Amino acid sequence: MGGRCLRGGRERRAHPRYRSRPLPLLGRGGQSEAGCRSRRGPLILAIDAGNTRIKWGLHDGRQWLAMGSGATAEAGVVIGQLAKLDRPSRVAFSNVAGPEAMEAVRRLCSEWSVALIEIVPQRFQCGVTNGYADPHQLGSDRWAAMVAAWRRFGRACLVVNAGTAMTADMVDDHGRFRGGIIVPGHGLMLQALAERSSALDRGIGRFDFYPKNTANAVYSGALLALVGAVKHMVARFSEDLGVPPVIVLAGGDAALLRAHLELPAEMVEHLVLEGIVCIASEGACP
Template sequence: MIVCLDSGNTRIKWGVHDGIEWLAQGAVAQADVGQLSRLVAEWPQPEKVVLANVAGAEAGGRIREQLAAWSPVIHEARSEFRRCGVTNLYKTPERLGIDRWCALLGARAQVSAAIVVVMAGTATTIDTLDADGNFLGGVIMPGVGLMLRSLAHGTAALPFAEGEYAANPRCTDDAIVSGVIEAQTGAIERIFSRLSDPAACCLLSGGYAEQLAGHLVIRHRLTHNLPLEGLRHLALET
């Protein structure tokens, strides 16, 4: 049995896999990290625990405190040059965010063609894999929520918008929400357009993935908890 944990800026996603299927998945807020102790009680003897943490050393320490009983089998994932069919062409491979690396590994396990991998969370990352599994690079931009908050906090007259998307917005809230959606999907589609593989597709994961997917005009697919999938494959190779 493998336990996978993806510690992001806002939430800690977790999953328990028996080698055939996911037995359970869930998430807790970073502020509620104490809830992870329930995993130890419910799944007392995993063979391996793999952790991807981008929330900093302090957050990682809190997670390890809650999972102290699993300490002998906890492995903290690191970005590498090559693993699970993916070659990392980042200038300094180990500097690639582990959440992005795990998402790439999970994506490669699902698609053999070229892929644009989108993680739509606190930040939005848009990464490209070619058909040979080479990670060509990617971009990082503020996520949907951060874009909305930046306009509300950085301007005197604009609200935190709770509008709806419209092709031609006719009120301020709709104009803000629509602008954010257009910016996010436009960046995804622009990067996707650079792929020459006719079988290429876009995989989206993260809290805002479904919202963005509804406005994309390229071939795409929602894949929940993509970093967990990558962690599972990583655990099988380490």
């Protein structure tokens, strides 16, 4: 079952061992592999409603035809504007933003009279086994990201999504989700420190290994906290596996994180959207 189906409604080059295998649905850059070149599949509108941003992409089984994003605070407007797109065969939706985004997507599907696939983490889906104590409590965006990473690489991965919060999820060589962490993202750490301590400089800092002012100290400390969390996860996972996992980076702060990680890593810009399309293409709706 692919999800809940509702009707109507200094840059580093990746180490060779981390090169991805061809993705059955989406290759690098969203391009299809050989089996998909001869024909297009149904149009799928994938929507990822996150804490601060709503991202979307229209996919035809071969490539992304259109993509965009908007503020979650304006969910009704952002999603309402999607009605201008070509009518898709189905809409697949990952939502951690709340009821306003959900209602806007239902209205859109009703207007189009198309199926809505709500991404709901399963015990097993798209080759990935969900190890959460209660699979449905896992965030749908985390689940979609793991599905996409497994489809791309087919080996042990640490899937890091660095946005408002940073998640780091471990998928082993058998496609089993072993567990993961959630920590405040870089911007959220800076905001929390500024709001909770009047003594801290609210100026814009920059990274420095030896900060000599408060703004730089806060900026650098928050960034190194995230880097340290990822490195710790990599070290522990590598010890369990016997080999290092592929580090897959996504989210708005992925580039910032990779610049200071000092480990080989793969950046995938639209990882969650790729996972949403993978799930929606597995026959969620009859």
